[in-house]
Amino acid sequence: MVLVPLAAALLVMLARNSLGLARVIAVAGSVATLVLAVLLPDSRGFDAQWLPGIGVSFSLGGNGAAAVLTFAAALMMIPAVLVATTRVEKGAGGFAALLLVALAGLNGIFMAKDLVLFYIFWEATLIPGLLLLGIYGGERRREATVKYLVYAVTGSFFMLVSILALKALSGAPSFHIVDLMLVTPNLPVATQTWLFVGMALGMAVKLPLWPLHSWLVDLNEQNHHSGAADVLGSLYKVGSFGFFAWALPLLPAGAIRVAPILLALAVVTAIYGALGAVGSKHLKRFLAYGSLSHMGIIGVGVFGMHLSGLNGAMYFLAAQMISTGGLFLVFGMLYHRRRSYDMADYGGLARSAPALAAFSLFLIFTFIGVPGLSNFPGEFTSLLGSFQATPWPAAIATLTVIVAGVYGVNLYQKLYQGPTDVRVPDLDVLEMYVLLPVVVGVLWFGLLPAPHMERIETQAQVATLQLERVTLPPGGPTLSDVGGAR
Amino acid sequence: MTFPGVIDINWTLLAPAIALLVTAAVTLFFALFSRDSRGAAAVALIGILTSMVFALVQLMEGNQTASSFGLRYLGDVPALTLTLVILLGTAVAVLVSWDQLGRGQMAQPEYYPLMLLSAFGAVIMASAGDLITLILGLEIMSLPVYALSAWRTGDRQSEEAGIKYFLLGAFGSATLIYGAALVYGASGSFVYGDVAAALAGGNLPLLATAGGALVLAGLGFKAALAPFHQWAPDVYTGAPTVVVTYMTVVIKIGAFAALLRLATVVFPVLQPWLLTALAIMVALTLVVGNFSALMQRGVKRMLAYSSVAHAGYVGLALLAPDHGGVSAAAFYLTTYAFMNAGAFAVLTLVADANDHGDDLERFAGLGRKRPWLAAVMTLFMLSLGGIPFLGGFSGKVLVFQAAIDAGYIWLAVLGIATSIVALVYYFRVIGYMYFRESAYEPPAFRSSPTQIAIVVALAGTVLLGVFPGWWHTLLMSGPRLIAGF
Numbered sequence: 014m015v016l017v018p019l020a021a022a023l024l025v026m027l028a029r030n031s032l033g034l035a036r037v038i039a040v041a042g043s044v045a046t047l048v049l050a051v052l053l054p055d056s057r058g059f060d061a062q063w064l065p066g067i068g069v070s071f072s073l074g075g076n077g078a079a080a081v082l083t084f085a086a087a088l089m090m091i092p093a094v095l096v097a098t099t100r101v102e103k104g105a106g107g108f109a110a111l112l113l114v115a116l117a118g119l120n121g122i123f124m125a126k127d128l129v130l131f132y133i134f135w136e137a138t139l140i141p142g143l144l145l146l147g148i149y150g151g152e153r154r155r156e157a158t159v160k161y162l163v164y165a166v167t168g169s170f171f172m173l174v175s176i177l178a179l180k181a182l183s184g185a186p187s188f189h190i191v192d193l194m195l196v197t198p199n200l201p202v203a204t205q206t207w208l209f210v211g212m213a214l215g216m217a218v219k220l221p222l223w224p225l226h227s228w229l230v231d232l233n234e235q236n237h238h239s240g241a242a243d244v245l246g247s248l249y250k251v252g253s254f255g256f257f258a259w260a261l262p263l264l265p266a267g268a269i270r271v272a273p274i275l276l277a278l279a280v281v282t283a284i285y286g287a288l289g290a291v292g293s294k295h296l297k298r299f300l301a302y303g304s305l306s307h308m309g310i311i312g313v314g315v316f317g318m319h320l321s322g323l324n325g326a327m328y329f330l331a332a333q334m335i336s337t338g339g340l341f342l343v344f345g346m347l348y349h350r351r352r353s354y355d356m357a358d359y360g361g362l363a364r365s366a367p368a369l370a371a372f373s374l375f376l377i378f379t380f381i382g383v384p385g386l387s388n389f390p391g392e393f394t395s396l397l398g399s400f401q402a403t404p405w406p407a408a409i410a411t412l413t414v415i416v417a418g419v420y421g422v423n424l425y426q427k428l429y430q431g432p433t434d435v436r437v438p439d440l441d442v443l444e445m446y447v448l449l450p451v452v453v454g455v456l457w458f459g460l461l462p463a464p465h466m467e468r469i470e471t472q473a474q475v476a477t478l479q480l481e482r483v484t485l486p487p488g489g490p491t492l493s494d495v496g497g498a499r
Numbered sequence: 500m501t502f503p504g505v506i507d508i509n510w511t512l513l514a515p516a517i518a519l520l521v522t523a524a525v526t527l528f529f530a531l532f533s534r535d536s537r538g539a540a541a542v543a544l545i546g547i548l549t550s551m552v553f554a555l556v557q558l559m560e561g562n563q564t565a566s567s568f569g570l571r572y573l574g575d576v577p578a579l580t581l582t583l584v585i586l587l588g589t590a591v592a593v594l595v596s597w598d599q600l601g602r603g604q605m606a607q608p609e610y611y612p613l614m615l616l617s618a619f620g621a622v623i624m625a626s627a628g629d630l631i632t633l634i635l636g637l638e639i640m641s642l643p644v645y646a647l648s649a650w651r652t653g654d655r656q657s658e659e660a661g662i663k664y665f666l667l668g669a670f671g672s673a674t675l676i677y678g679a680a681l682v683y684g685a686s687g688s689f690v691y692g693d694v695a696a697a698l699a700g701g702n703l704p705l706l707a708t709a710g711g712a713l714v715l716a717g718l719g720f721k722a723a724l725a726p727f728h729q730w731a732p733d734v735y736t737g738a739p740t741v742v743v744t745y746m747t748v749v750i751k752i753g754a755f756a757a758l759l760r761l762a763t764v765v766f767p768v769l770q771p772w773l774l775t776a777l778a779i780m781v782a783l784t785l786v787v788g789n790f791s792a793l794m795q796r797g798v799k800r801m802l803a804y805s806s807v808a809h810a811g812y813v814g815l816a817l818l819a820p821d822h823g824g825v826s827a828a829a830f831y832l833t834t835y836a837f838m839n840a841g842a843f844a845v846l847t848l849v850a851d852a853n854d855h856g857d858d859l860e861r862f863a864g865l866g867r868k869r870p871w872l873a874a875v876m877t878l879f880m881l882s883l884g885g886i887p888f889l890g891g892f893s894g895k896v897l898v899f900q901a902a903i904d905a906g907y908i909w910l911a912v913l914g915i916a917t918s919i920v921a922l923v924y925y926f927r928v929i930g931y932m933y934f935r936e937s938a939y940e941p942p943a944f945r946s947s948p949t950q951i952a953i954v955v956a957l958a959g960t961v962l963l964g965v966f967p968g969w970w971h972t973l974l975m976s977g978p979r980l981i982a983g984f
Contacts, residue, residue, distance in 0.1 A: 062968050063966075063967065063968050064893065064897070064967050064968050064971055065971075066823060066968075066971045066974075066975050067823065067896070067897060067900050129896065132887075133887035133888065133892070134887070136886060137886065137887040139886075140881065140886060143926075144933065147929075147933055147934045148866070148933050148934065155930065155934055158930070158934065159923075159930075162922070162926055163919075163923070166919050166922050167919050170916070170918055170919055173896075173899070174903075174908075174912055177896070177899050177900050177903050177911070178903050178908060180900075181900070181903045181904045
């Protein structure tokens with residue numbers, strides 16, 4: 014899973030002078046990764062010593078949420094590399110190679126079973142994103158790159174302190190999740206709280222939570238206008254996964270102390286993002302704010318710390334990779350036609366480009382959470398689950414769904430309807446191929462949520478059981494009961 | 500354990516050091532007849548490789564209890580591994596100098612014997628088991644480098660570097676010698692183990708404390724730990740870049756190898772506040788090194804301050820000898836040798852022949868003009884900044900883990916906070932290479948020996964990043980020759 018995209022990236026780099034060949038290799042690499050992602054739930058994990066001296070192992074496993082998230086990521090990589098190798102003017106091979114490197118890193122984040130290894134992938138994945146922005150970005154790319162770097166690195170270095178201290182203080186024999194989970198919840202509450210805060214700093218930046226979100230908007234605005242790099246951006250909002258898979262199960266007592274604050278911030282994020290989207294005139298900023306609002310809802314689902322909320326949040330995370338990424342690609346196509354991201358430059362496109370309009374409407378509906386499409390099951394379960402544990406914050410966050418309806422319909426009208434009549438060419442063959450996997454993904458995640466939800470649930474149970482260990486008196490269910498009759 | 504009347508000399512153990520000494524003599528002799536500096540470089544390289552083979556064979560044999568002169572010259576795992584790293588660093592420096600000396604009009608063949616002699620001193624320091632051996636090693640290591648710093652004759656900056664280094668270095672040596680004398684006065688012995696044993700009973704004489712403090716200060720000079728670091732940036736900026744490549748790697752390793760043993764065996768039985776003093780020095784070094792590096796416009800000066808900062812990270816591990824700090828420090832020094840030497844090697848290809856023109860603007864657009872060189876430099880910068888899958892990251896994890904295990908969480912937090920600062924200035928170089936364009940065409944200087952050096956450094960950086968386990972396991976293996984080490 015990690016090696017295939019890496020190998021493809023290397024080959025693409027070597028073949029970068031012959032763009033056709035590079036394109037074939039990049040797409041083949043992504044498809045191969047996708048196939049592996051489908052096979053992942055049934056595969057055996059990988060386990061090797063890495064730094065035995067301090068108990069770090071190279072452990073990967075594909076069960077739980079990893080299977081779903083890697084699937085969505087690999088699926089979106091296919092259109093992304095297609096666009097990258099056709100619409101990027103200079104250094105397209107390098108662009109595609111960086112995308113593939115980032116995919117390898119993402120797979121590592123989702124599959125790591127060792128906390129240090131998780132951090133390693135977390136940090137390593139930053140680099141391709143930075144380079145994509147810095148080399149291929151827009152005019153103000155330098156500022157955006159520095160902002161992204163400072164936010165991400167500051168957060169994650171505090172996370173590193175927490176990670177290293179976690180083993181030292183708890184006396185766990187290694188950084189493997191199984192070893193850690195047995196002992197870390199027994200740490201004193203104050204210690205857990207501090208460690209949790211350290212981890213939360215790193216993860217909140219990449220969730221991203223208000224007020225640590227501002228790198229995201231600039232990143233999306235300044236990224237390459239084809240939208241391919243933004244696809245990666247929407248894949249790389251992995252903070253909620255970090256909370257879900259690591260911070261909550263490892264430090265349940267700390268989580269319970271800090272979660273109310275994070276929950277409040279998540280609600281603010283959801284509303285702030287939605288309002289920001291309403292006020293945006295720039296297409297990419299609009300999308301950045303819209304997806305920030307989604308991230309807030311995911312945050313609400315995670316910090317409600319209720320089983321179905323956690324479940325829905327992770328499902329929503331996977332689904333939004335497809336819908337947000339897809340919309341970024343559509344906006345890239347619009348830019349390709351009109352060289353502008355300003356909404357005012359568009360209008361009435363539906364008359365000259367009906368197919369483009371249809372696909373856009375489909376994706377906008379997905380984006381605002383219309384039932385039957387990919388975002389709905391996750392968004393709904395996320396809010397519903399959180400509502401059962403913490404009704405008020407969830408209720409407030411639900412308001413954003415209404416706002417989403419407003420900005421979604423508004424957007425479609427501005428672009429495709431109205432009196433102004435901008436004539437553009439309709440979708441070409443390439444763009445059809447680009448959007449095809451997106452549509453398949455949206456329908457798959459929208460109509461068949463159950464198998465994926467079940468996979469996520471096995472891992473969500475781990476988190477809730479760890480949380481119950483702290484809140485319930487001893488003698489309650491233990492880890493070995495996971496998968497029992499719940 | 501000493502055998503009165505009998506000097507036990509273990510020639511096998513001395514072989515790596517003697518190989519260097521012999522090669523230095525041969526090269527010097529060779530220089531009498533041929534003024535070709537490349538020939539001297541080739542001979543030097545052969546000598547270094549021979550010495551490496553000797554060290555490797557001993558390491559593989561697993562005969563790591565060997566010592567010579569009654570525990571005054573040690574052949575344990577830390578000594579042998581650090582010897583290897585010193586030799587590697589010297590080899591890289593020789594390769595980088597190969598063409599660069601001629602380009603900078605510095606091609607006197609005596610350059611290489613001096614470098615070999617200095618490396619010989621560093622190897623002795625890494626193996627020293629008593630204070631006298633340590634002082635001998637230190638002097639042998641330092642004296643040739645005073646001359647090398649001023650190698651660019653007629654250049655005021657280089658001459659200033661030489662004089663400055665000589666004066667401050669002599670001051671550092673004097674401090675160390677004075678400290679050693681006081682420790683001897685208090686304990687009646689120079690051998691580390693005996694010093695520790697003699698003073699372990701509590702009731703410390705003031706003499707011992709003062710001696711320990713002076714020894715710490717003296718070695719702090721050589722290792723460039725704040726507040727004894729002031730010479731470093733000036734000397735590193737003034738001296739020829741090829742010499743700096745050598746200095747920042749080998750001299751630093753030599754000094755830390757000695758500190759490592761003292762911090763493990765001797766300091767703990769002296770005064771607890773000696774360790775506190777070391778902790779404060781480390782904290783200062785981290786802050787001063789990183790923030791000063793942040794202010795620099797010249798890449799060479801930035802790397803000079805950053806090498807001060809890296810001394811701070813190694814220092815973190817020095818504080819935790821009982822918690823895997825020894826192997827962590829040795830590991831860090833290994834990766835540091837690779838990535839730092841690599842960065843300087845790239846710098847020699849980008850800067851002018853007289854080492855000027857090393858400012859950031861020089862790197863603008865390098866990503867387009869020389870993509871491979873820029874890619875390699877990117878990896879070195881990322882590794883120095885501590886980004887995963889490169890050696891610098893593995894080293895940082897080990898060092899921080901050791902410090903946290905030993906209870907220095909505040910220092911680890913400081914170390915990590917300053918790492919953020921560090922990443923900004925390392926990334927600035929990458930930013931210039933890729934995100935900016937410049938009309939300026941860099942000198943099209945190419946040199947295959949330098950390229951070999953870069954490849955070696957890169958291989959080490961990447962290998963230690965992707966597969967750190969084997970080297971770290973090796974560093975942790977082997978019996979301990981002195982109690983507690």
